[in-house]
Structure formats: structure tokens, C-alpha cells
Amino acid sequence: MLALFAVTATAQDASTTGYLTDQRGQVVKSAFNLCWRTGYWTPAMAIAECDPDLVKKPEPPKPAPPPPPPPPKRVEPPKPAPVAPPAPKPLNVTASVLWDTNGVKLSDTAKAAIDREVLAKLAGFATIRIVLVSGHTDRLGSQQANQALSEKRAKAVEAYLFSKGVSISNIQTAGFGKTVPVKFGCDDKLPHKKLVECLAPNRRVVIEVSGTAK
Numbered sequence: 632m633l634a635l636f637a638v639t640a641t642a643q644d645a646s647t648t649g650y651l652t653d654q655r656g657q658v659v660k661s662a663f664n665l666c667w668r669t670g671y672w673t674p675a676m677a678i679a680e681c682d683p684d685l686v687k688k689p690e691p692p693k694p695a696p697p698p699p700p701p702p703p704k705r706v707e708p709p710k711p712a713p714v715a716p717p718a719p720k721p722l723n724v725t726a727s728v729l730w731d732t733n734g735v736k737l738s739d740t741a742k743a744a745i746d747r748e749v750l751a752k753l754a755g756f757a758t759i760r761i762v763l764v765s766g767h768t769d770r771l772g773s774q775q776a777n778q779a780l781s782e783k784r785a786k787a788v789e790a791y792l793f794s795k796g797v798s799i800s801n802i803q804t805a806g807f808g809k810t811v812p813v814k815f816g817c818d819d820k821l822p823h824k825k826l827v828e829c830l831a832p833n834r835r836v837v838i839e840v841s842g843t844a845k
Contacts, residue, residue, distance in 0.1 A: 649669050649673065650669065651667035658680060659761055661839065662839055719758075721844070728741045729834060732771070732834060736787065745791060749838050760842045760843075761801055764802060765836065766786075767784075767807050767813075767833060768780050769812070769830035777808040779806070782805075784836050785806055788836045813832050814831075
């Protein structure tokens with residue numbers, strides 16, 4: 632199944648406060664408009680763009696005294712406003728690749744899905760800003776094991792994208808372990824095989840490509 636991924640901080644500030652940034656230094660956001668935190672993020676690194684509730688609001692500035700009235704000026708006829716060129720049209724692709732339980736190797740089915748839903752659509756991009764690859768697992772097993780597994784899955788997809796010509800400098804990967812499930816309601820009392828089948832949608836890697844259209 633497929634689905635594509637303050638005080639105002641400067642680009643350089645954001646890159647040192649615990650958030651992923653793209654090549655232009657802008658904070659990277661997911662398809663849900665959430666900022667991507669690095670593994671060393673702490674609340675003290677929060678910026679208003681991503682975590683406004685954690686940022687201390689600045690004191691309002693004192694009002695400046697009113698300026699003196701300007702001297703009379705000769706009124707010139709207005710000049711026509713310059714016509715701005717059309718802004719680049721954003722283009723986004725999201726795809727999701729599923730995995731067997733404990734699997735870290737891309738299956739032929741998964742490769743075909745990436746070829747069809749991601750690589751085939753890159754021809755429509757004039758520029759690629761960033762490719763976000765996020766790995767996920769089901770809830771079975773420890774958090775530590777699932778975190779490592781999710782990172783390996785994301786890296787496997789990164790390697791495949793690179794082998795198909797996607798610049799490694801455009802790709803950023805992250806593992807989320809079992810912390811972001813998309814399938815709920817699977818009863819732990821189910822037979823193990825049935826439970827594994829029920830949780831299959833959570834064993835996934837999401838690929839989000841952002842850029843501009845041709």
C-alpha cells in the first residue's frame with residue numbers, strides 16, 4: 632500500500648538545535664507538516680516553527696516614540712508593479728513499502744513498488760529538494776531491537792534508491808521503531824501467526840520526495 636514523507640530561527644540556527652534540515656538549510660517536515668527531530672533533540676533546542684509551546688515567548692518591545700511628520704513631498708504618478716515570474720510548483724510523492732516480520736532485505740515486490748511509485752515519478756521533478764526515508768516496525772519485540780530494525784530498513788531503501796541514481800546527498804533516513812503505528816486493534820490474544828498478519832501495515836518504510844515540478 633502506498634502513501635508518500637521563535638523567535639524565528641535562521642537556517643543555521645535550526646541545523647544546530649536538533650532538527651533535520653535540507654540542503655538549503657530549511658527545517659525538514661513530514662507529509663503531516665511535522666518537523667523531523669534529530670536523535671539528540673532536547674526541549675531546550677525547541678524552536679517556535681516546530682515546537683511553539685516549548686519556546687519562551689519574548690517580551691513585547693516598548694512602543695517607539697512617533698516619528699516627526701515628514702516634509703511635504705511632490706506626488707509622483709505610481710509606477711506599474713513589475714510582473715513576477717510564476718513561483719515553482721511544489722511536487723510531492725509519498726510511497727510506503729511493507730516488510731516481513733524481522734525482515735531487513737528488500738523483496739522483489741518491494742523493489743517493484745519503489746520503481747513504480749517513486750522512481751517512475753521522479754521524471755516529473757525539475758528539482759528534488761529532499762527524499763525522506765522513515766523506517767517503522769510492529770509492536771512485537773523490545774523497543775531497542777525494533778529501533779535498530781527500523782533503521783536498517785530505512786538504510787536498505789536508501790541503498791536501493793542510490794543504486795537507481797538518486798543522489799545520496801538528497802536522502803535522509805530515520806528509524807522510528809514501533810512508536811508510530813498505523814494499524815491498531817490487533818488483539819495480543821490472537822494466535823501468533825494471525826497477530827503478525829494483523830500488524831503487517833506497521834512494518835513499513837515510508838518514502839517522501841519533495842521538490843518542484845517541471
